[in-house]
Structures are given as C-alpha cells and as structure tokens.
Amino acid sequence: MSVNQKINCQLLGVGVWGPGFSNWSEFTDLIDHAAEKNISELMVSSPKPEVIPANERRRSPLPVRAAVEVSWQALQQSGLNSSDVACVFGSGLGDTDITDYMCRVLITDEKQLSPTKFHNSVHNAAAGYWTISTGCMKSANSIAAYHDTVGTCLLEAMIQANQYQEAVLVSLFDTAVQETYKQIFPCDYSFAAALLVVPESYSYNKGKSHHKILANISMSMEAGKTENGKFELPELFNSLYQQNPVAKVLPLLTALAKHKNAELQFSLGKKSKLAISFQPEAVSEVKR
C-alpha cells in the first residue's frame, strides 16, 4: 500500500464572475464591503469573453461565456500562453437551460432540435469553445461530480500538473436554474471561477519576463466526510455557497482576497476529502 504524499502547486492566475462581480478586483471590493450588501440586490452582468469571436459568442450559451470569461482572466494574469496550458473544466449541473430546451422539443410531434443547441448541449461545450478560441491543443477535461465538483477538479488538476510538469487551468461554472429544473436544483445564482496552477518546479517557457505567484497550494487526500464551518466566508455568500455546486470554491477565493492562510476541505466522494493548505503570497515573484 502506498503512502499518501502531499502534492504541491503554485497559483499563477485567478478569474471570477458572479453576483456583484465580473472580475477579481470587483470580487475583492465586494469582500471588503460584504457586510453592507445583500446578494439578491447585487447586479449580475452578462459575461462577454472577448477571446470568443463575436459571431460565435452570440451563439454561445451563458455557462460557456461565463467559463471562458473567467478562464481568460486567469490566463491573462498568469502570463502563460494558452497553448502551454492543459485545462480541467468542471460543472455540477451542466447547462440546465439546454437540457430543458431539448426535453421540451422532444415532447412535440416534430422533435426538431437545433443542431447548434445540440452540439452546445455537451458538458464539454465550455472546454470546446475555450480550446477553439485560444488555439489550445493540450488535453481538455470536463468533470461533473455534483457537489464534489470543486474537490475532484482541484485533485485532477494538481495531480496532472505534477505528473506531466505542465500548467493546468481549472475552470468551474454553474449557472442559475430556471423554471422546471428549479424544482430539482434550487440554484438562484450563477457563478464561475478559474484557477491556473503550475507545479512547484515548473520550467517557464522563454518570452515572458516574470510570473507572479499568488499562492502556494498543498493538498492530500483524507478519509471521512468534510467538516462543516471550518472556513471563513462572508455571510453574503451563504445561499450561493449552499446552492451552486461550484461555489464550494468560495472559501479559497475569500482566503486569497484577504491574504490569509487557510486549511480547507473539499469533498471528493462519499467518505473521502481533499485537505488543502492554502497560503497566499503577496509579493513573491519568479524571475528568470
């Protein structure tokens, strides 16, 4: 039986979009003023990722636009080229609007589905649009693990980063659920976040002068269920955190925004969890 070793990564980029914020600086502002805000009164902007060509962007569904927008933010911040970055997309719910559309069409006599909506219905639509828009030919994953999506995506990305010595983008997205599906998944708020990680001894490609390390992340797998309430999260985000599967990443983002070390847990399965030591770093830079 093998020893369960710690796996370490460095965070080079972060992207966010959700109620009241459409990028990282708006997110940190909101965290600073969280006590004065109510989530239902926050404006939700429409994500417009410029990396997707305009004609394609118009046809792309909200979950795709949200995921690609946060991914682009994280990539820009990292200073890496998209062609060097593998990606792990994750969504607990997928695109429930398209599922609803397809099920409604399929109870009509004609059953005539839109071919564009059909190819957009795949869970890896966001990964597809991302790799097509940025010319990335590296591996692209698309993971669903319902409320364990954040944990399994972080696990996958950090293992992949270390074994293949490559940069990995984690892109998490789940959007608000409408009408019929709301009966099953009462998710009122859309949210997306991206984290770009590299292994500790990552060899940076030439051509970039520096890459700022935002945080060090160390993980290990542990047995048992996650323990509740062992993290800091503004009350503002309580319902978002509870309802939206990928909002489970909010405690990590909060720690980064507040420059505070955190010991975090993410569920991976019925009785297993990812234990993460998260250490934001304010000033360190990698120079070559």
Add this chain to the structure above:
Amino acid sequence: MNRQKIVIVDYEATCAAGVGLSAIRLAIAQQKSGLRANDFPGCQLPTWIGRVTELDAHVGNEKLTQWQSRNNALIDLALQQGSLLASLEKIKSKLGPNRIGMVMGSSTSSIDRSEEAYRYLNQDNQLPPEFIQENVLNPHAPGLFIAEKLGLDGPCMTINTACSSSAKVFATAARWLKAGIVDAVLVGGADTLCLSVLYGFHSLQLVSPNPCKPFDQDRDGINLGEAAGFALLMRAEDAAAQNINIAIELSGCGESSDAHHMSHPHPDGSGAQLAIEQALTQAKLTPDQIDYINLHGTASRANDHIEGNLIGKLFSDRTLVSSTKGWTGHTLGAAGILESIFAMDALVTEQIPGTLYLQKIDPEINIQMSSKNYQAKLQHVMSNSFGFGGNNACLIFSRYQGAN
C-alpha cells in the same frame, strides 16, 4: 514522473452485440451484428440502432428505487456480468472502500429520465414527485449511482467529454494510482439510447438510414447505440502482492484538443495525431510495434476520411486496423471503454474483429482493412476515441510481461 506500471485486473462490457463479455466474444466470432432497424419507443427516424434488447426487462425495475433511469438500469445490468463484482469485492475487502476510486464516463448521463419526466409536466411546468431525482438528473448520475450501489467511498467523478469520455477515464485512473491517492480504481462508461441523441445527431444530418459501414466508399452516416463497460485498475506491484493473475497493462494514454470546431474534426487530424503520439511516447513504443488499432470509425463521411488517412500516414500495413461500430453502433460516452475492451480482449482471445459491413473501402482513404476477422497473437493494441468539442483520447494496452 512515477514509472509504476498500471494493470487491468478485470473488465466487462454489455452492448447490442451481447450482454456480457462472453456473449460479445461469440458475436465477434460469428460476425453477428447487434444493429437492428430503429424500433426505439417514441422515435420514428428511419435509421438503425444498437439497442440492448435485454435491457427492456430491467428499465423501471423496482430495485432501482429512487435511481430510476434507463442509463442506471443498463449500468445495473452490466455490473452483474462476468467476474467483475467478485474481483471488486475481493480487492475492497483487502483495501477498504475509501482506497478505491471511481471514474465514470458518460455523455447523456441519465437525460433519458429527464425526457420521460417532461412527458408528465403539469400546466404549471412542474414535474410529478417521482421525477424529483437530484442524484439522477445531474451529469454525475452514473458515478453517484455506482458509488452508492457498490459502497465505494473514495474519490468519485464522471468525465463528460462527449465521445471520448470513457477513454479519458483510463488516463485519470492511471494518474490517481501513480500519485498514490488510491490503490484501485473502477473505471467505466455508460450511455443509453434516448431521443436527445437520436434527434440531435439527426439534426446534424449524421444519422444513416442503413446499417453503418465504417470506411466504406458508400458509407452514409452513423448508427447510434448503447453500452456500458467497466475495468478495474491497480498498480502492478499491488496486484501481484494480492496474487492476482495479470494479463493486460495500460501502457500509454494520450489526450489532446483539435482547437478547430465544436462538431467537425480537424481536417488534417492534427489533434488526433497529438493524442496518438503522446500515447506512443508514454508507452515507449514506435508505430510499428502496435499490432492492432480499434479505430473510432463512426462511419460518418468526415471522421473516417480524416482518421483513416491519419492512420495510413502514421502506421504501416503491418498494423491491423478495424472499426467495431458495425457490431454495436456508436455508443458515444461508452464508446471509449467498450472499444478499449474490444482491443484489450483481442490480446487475450487472439481474435481480432474485422470491420463489419465494409464492402469496398473508400478509395480516398489510404488504409488497408477488411470485414473479415483475423487470428493473431498480439503484443500491443491501441484504441482511438474522438468527441465533440474536438476532444481526443488514445489508449495503448499491452500484454503484461512482468514488473520491469
């Protein structure tokens, strides 16, 4: 990187060609296709399908309780075949349930159940209570169902990269085992026929009105099918320590993206080529060492033209190639593992399936193959899987020859 060998301890599959591996072996030997004229309930499309007819008796079975869906019923049926569950139980009793990971691949998950639910929508757009199934109507349904059914407590996820889904499960499992976070991984894939995929592929004008003819000059589209398959993976040294008889090694995995189009493959096959080259590099093999390739071979005009010419460019005629879609139809998110099992089982049976329904190979495809089965002792085999979004995976399985 950790150089530990990853081995396949057991595997099983169920598809239109047979319920369980022994039935599938017989169908291959007899060249008996599982395809039939479309008789899927509620679907009037003129096409052929790879339906698991034995499944009908299991759909709606009470023992599925709150997990009702056609996809879960197929998983339940497939898990009961062969020695798979006995092998899993033996390993579980030694390792404990939280040292076993679970990685499923699927594209439809249980959307068949959503389709059924919407037939019972009331005037307020609300569903009847029996369809309020949060663990069935989300895309992780296959993983959640199996973890619950088999009492697996370790990390559990479902890969949803369309038609490469259950090929990528092998790559993830190998990484988990090499990282030491688990000591065994049950990988699988399951997709069932449903109106979404039948009418969806019809909307893209990709569905054939005839039995599909991969690589044939007269091929005119795909047939959809359903399947579930499973494999149990461990590190070689751990399997040997448990006195498990090891026949097959997972020697290489490649994963890449086309960066080209959501539903059309890259015209040069350059994304697929990257995945193939990565798998060869990981396995430390040259193209000439690959004895057999189970091709993606969907029988669509574009896929077969691009994949066939790519294989013709990279591999010599000494590598046998075929598509088994004529037995099973295109089983989408289950195709990766089903066809990996066709490939790895050829190492064991020394029976290599031909390309069923192939009459005359497309003269614009530079590749040699026939509809006939071959008999040969193989050392290394490959399986290709390509999905929407330009998502590619390539796997190499080898006859196991010890730990070094």
